[in-house]
Amino acid sequence: MTRIAMIGGGPKCLFALLELNDALTSIQETPVRVDVYDPYPPGAGRVWNTGQPRELRLNVNSRIIDASSTLCLQSFDQWRAVSGENAGGEDTYPARALVGEYLREQFERLVEDGCLNLAHRPSVVTGIVRQGAQWEVFSEQGSELYDEVVLATGHGLAGYRSEGMLGGALSATQLTVEREADAMGKVPPGSKVLIRGAALTAYDVVLALTEGRGGRWEQVTRNGLAAVRYLPGGQEPARITMTSRSNIPMSPKPQRIPGPLREVLDDFRTRIRRWGAANAAPSGKATDRPEADLDALWQMLLACALRCARHSGIRASATELCNTVLAGQSQAFSAINSPAEKLRASLRANRRVDPATHEWIWSIVWSGLYAQLVQALSRIQWRTGDRERFNRLAANLERMAFGPPEPTALKLLALFDAGILQQEPSADAVTAEAIVIDAVTAPVGVLSGPAPEGRPAHSLFGSLLANQEIQIRRAERGLLTDTDGTCLNARGERSESLAALGRPTEDPTLGHDTLNRTLHPEYRAWAQRIATKITSASQKVAP
Template sequence: MIRIAMIGGGPKCLFALLELNDVLSDNEAQTVQVDVYDPYPPGAGRVWNTTQPNELRLNVNSRIIDASSSLCDQTFNEFRNNALQGTTDEVFPPRALVGEYLSEQFQRLVQHGKLPVTHRASAVHKVERQAGQWLVTSDSWYDLYDEVVIATGHGLAGYQHEQKSATTITAAELTVERSADAQHKVPDRSTVRIRGAALTAYDVVMTLTEGRGGQWAPSEDGTPGRLRYVPSGKEPRLMTMLSRHCIPMTPKPMGLPTQAQDILHNYRLQLRQWSNTSEHHTEQMWRILLACAMDIAGSAGVPANEESLKQTVDNGRSEQFSTLASPFEQMRYTLDAHRGLKPQTHEWVWAIVWSGLYSELVTALARYQWAPADRKKFNAAATNLERMAFGPPEPTAQKLLALYDAGMLQHQTSGTEHTGGVLTIDAVTAPPGVLAAAFPDGEPANELISSLLSAGEVKIRTGERGLLTDADGTCINAEGSRNETLSALGRPTEDPTLGHDTLNRTLHLEYRGWARRIMAQVNARSQKVAN
């Protein structure tokens, strides 16, 4: 019997177990036992739990969500159409509905799959070697396993909140956890400040407005898509989002011109060729991205040269947007440009390039051996490019603008606000990986990672925050060798791998390699018994 502990029961865990269930025969599956450790119901996990309010919506197109398998061939959109009898075709549905789909797929695995799977509703605190196995210690259990998989997603990010005062609460308490106590701490008609101005902060704003009975109506000027806010009287009087650079996330482009698709196809091939060369330096990668941006700009009639496009990436916004006084006016301009009412910007150009070439970058940069200066440059550029490419969908952006127009929402630079006695909501998005900052300075958030690092069971490279793994998810130990019975999937491995904060099952295939490694181990044990 091979006993496997999955630490974390979210989508990455689900994808891995569905794959393992599919590759094992009935007899082989009975030689494996899987325990999934997660305080939340598996499949959905914490981030996608089904009890969160409906105003928290998906920020990506729902067509990417696919947890189908031999047990059920339904994608999320097919599940939704059946569940709601085809009454909606929302591109950005409530996240709780996504959680229902993921939870249902996990329950189907437990009830009808070949693989024996048990849920242990508990958080793991420590994993340590003991006599050739792994001792897993959680709130309620301690048990020995042959294999351990760390798939904790957002639940193990290295971010540590500042020491909380009586006037500070976390975003999660208000949003995905829906704490009644946290809700009571935000009185009707109060003034609040929100640390952070990205997607997590937008969730907080939606929870405190739409979640308290506020409604949206067409704007009185009749502008297509523009909204006005109809208050319930229970929302805060004023919400101030705070960020270091006061740069908003750029609303996602509404579509991709045909000519841009052809251009992107050509540059995907160039990135693929670059990644297959024996010595591929990142300067060549940046030249490919810049050339693609120039071609996209030229095809759309966006005035640009190489220097201005470089400066947009370096500064986080274009010179054009720097002249707009308010971050919300930048957001409004972007929405107007998406509708063809104004010329497109450098931000739009880079959004098309970064999102359009992202899958190739994920493959090309997986476990790339970075020079320290190149790593630092890439992290800074990627932060700015992701703000341009992966911002809120138009419906969310229109709601934020309606609150701004109503005088209820503002965005300021951190340190410029008056803080005395004002309730603070901590909505700073947790960084990827398992450290609060890049190694060696960053500290682990909890004992689980701290103990594995101290024992040399895992490796984090200088300048990175995530666990280094092989292509099949196997952890690399401090000596640089494969730690054959310890694996990590998803967000804990980000930095060595790119873009794990996604539901796109096709973007990272480590889970398939892991399932095949377990299958090979099962076969090897069977042959040993037969001999």
């Protein structure tokens, strides 16, 4: 019997177990026992739990969600169409709780109809220690030995508090995904609220305190364009102030990519794949990795942006486009002082009412090439300074490319127009008489900041680092793994039977804040390794 401990029961755990189940269906009486450690119901986990309020909606198109398997052939959209949740097919950004229902149902199918022996352990893992060929997993329920351990902790283990969180501040999760009644009671109607953060998590808080308290949206037309007006419910705060260091709002996602730009993107996808092949590591050992030529990659992205601008009829020089990425906004946007007006300008550019902006061009390039960039940059060896530079520029590009969908952006703009919402630089924020809410999410990876300064976000990772079972490279926050998710130890060798999937590996691999199952192949390779191991063992004992 092979015993597997999955630390974290969210979507990454679900995808790996579905893949493993499908790989083992030919074996009768599968000798596998899997314990899933998570305080929340597996499949959905904490972030997608089914109890969260319905005003919290997807920030991406629902078509990317697919937890289908031999047990259920339906993608999320197919599943909800059959269940009657989206009969018209028009709800592109449904409630996250509904996504959670789909994910939870797929896990329940796995338990009931799959070939794995699955058990849910509703507790938090506090430590993992190697004991010979096995691992001892410590939790609130005691300790047990396992042959394989998978770290899939997602948005952080229980008890996370962001760096710099003010004493007495409420956590965004208390008002959103966890919706604690006591926490909501601490934000009375008519109060002043200050939110630390001005990104997607902050938007969740804003909607929870307005729409979630009885506020409604009225469809209107302004300047010939569809918009919404906020109708107060009477229970919302009098003023909500979001804060950020840059004070630059996230750009709403482009509604569509014009045909000529799709052709440009196809060309550059091929180029990025070639760059990735030329800069890939020749083996899984960390010390064998050549330094990647990041300058060539940036020149490729710039060339793509220039071609997209030309096809869109935008006058933009290479210098102007470079400066937009370096500054986080174009010169034209920097001249707009109000975050609300910047949001309005972005919406008009998205709809092509106004000429496309440099931000719009970069959003097309970054989102359109992102899948290829994830693969090309996976586990590369960075030259000194390149990792830090990439992080800075990528943060600016992601603010342009991965902002809220248009329906959410329209709601935010309506709240700005109603005088309920405002945004200010963090340095100018006044906390006196304000209820402070922390909307800074747990950092990606497993450290509070880049190594070597960053501290382990949880004792679980601290002990693994101290025992040299895992490796985090300089200027990164996530675990370095092999292509099948197996962790590499401090010597750059495979830490056999210890794997990490998803957010704990961010930086060596990118883009784990996603439900797109096709973006990262590690879970599939992990399942294949386990299946091969179990199949070989079964054949040896067969009469």
